[in-house]
Amino acid sequence: MLNERLWGAYCNILENIDPKFLDARVPHGSRPEELSGLFVTSVNDGYAESKNKIMIVGSETAGWNVLTKGERFKCLESYVRSSMDKHKSYFERELGGKNSRGYSFHNFTRAVGKRCGKEGLIYSNLFCFDWKKGSPINTPHFDTIRRHSELLLKKQIEILEPDIIIFANGMVSVPHRREYFPLSECINGRDYSAQGIPNRHLWEFQLRGKTRSFRIHHPSARAKAAAAARTYLLNLLPSV
Template sequence: MHHELKTRYLEALQGLDPQLLGNERKLADLSGLFLSGAPIEIAQARQRVMVVGSETRAWINTTAFSNIEDYVDFAMSRHREFFDKELNASNDRGKSFHNLTRALSKVVDRRGLIYSNLFCFSWKGGSPLRTAPELLNIIQHYSKRLLEVQIHHFAPDIIIFANGMNSVAQRRAFFPISGPDQVCTGGKDYSSQGIANRQLWEFQLYCRIRCFRIQHPSSRSPEAPKARRFLLDLLAKELGASAPDSE
């Protein structure tokens, strides 16, 4: 699976300026490139659940690489090692993103849990939405292509977009909810059960993948933890597991 995914990544990255992966990326205040690696036992998983965060924060810091193939290999291996370490760690204090992934790993089959991001680069250690428009356009272009690769390659049963409302415009640009290119359908919320639409929204992607949109775990909204708990309980009930604490 690693080789096939690597090939798809290389196809998606065609046209990317290699300088944005090397020394020049420092001048642009970019992180290294975020590329989700395949869970080793994903083929044995009962279900596949992809969690999509908002940005990469401080990712790989290598600037010396001989070719793009080696870089992609390194980035994928770095991702797998990082995510395995996070899942095996204790919960962090505060509102850590990986407190959510650790909670999910106790509800869904951990072997099929996939960690991804809406954006493939961060800027100055945070969201790229604040960078120059021309650089943001590049980031969005390749982020969309890489996410599409991951979704089609991993074939998740469920996707949780845990990137909140700040980047909703970008998510909808990647996956339109209306118009001739619409790929999101069947939207519904849980307002009748006390969960605001802003906090939790469900929809179908490509008419086959069940998706949920929640706030990023760092959200300061007092309603966000309630929505995450509701979603964990919902998945636990449907998948036959008990929901752990998410904080």
């Protein structure tokens, strides 16, 4: 039911988007090949009954192709459905996999899932499109990407009502996260500097006075302080 609500909301938000953002082969102004397919979030079938509902907001996902080679765009509704199906299977596979060497985003999501339960995890992104050669921020398409990304993320929060949100999207996109969620909406902030965790690595607040939220560096950050902040955050999260 929740995935159906998300699907309907996504279609409404994207109803006027230029099809070139969804299929690089659409004539009359095709998008550059560097632009990924659309990233939209789905949830586990057991999400509604899960004990801990936790949203992790990352950065854009490299190489996110919704249409298979040779497949053409048919309509927005089927495209969004395919993107959600891809997200669901991808995230289930990542959560069930083994940690990679070093630091990675999904090493962190697996750690959160192990502590808090996998069924209630939400994997979302600050931006709904990726640019293969760096961030989409400096591309001529960014105004469109940012506008739709904000609407999609806020609708996910509205529908899924997570207990906790972890913003782990990295420092480059901080100004745009603050555009979505101004500091005036991030109240009752606290840091853990007294516990030896610098504020720039971990900050807790209530989003709109309602949702317990945290801000950390992207989980691929290798600094010892960033790694220590992730470990400290995991111990703050509720266990299953």
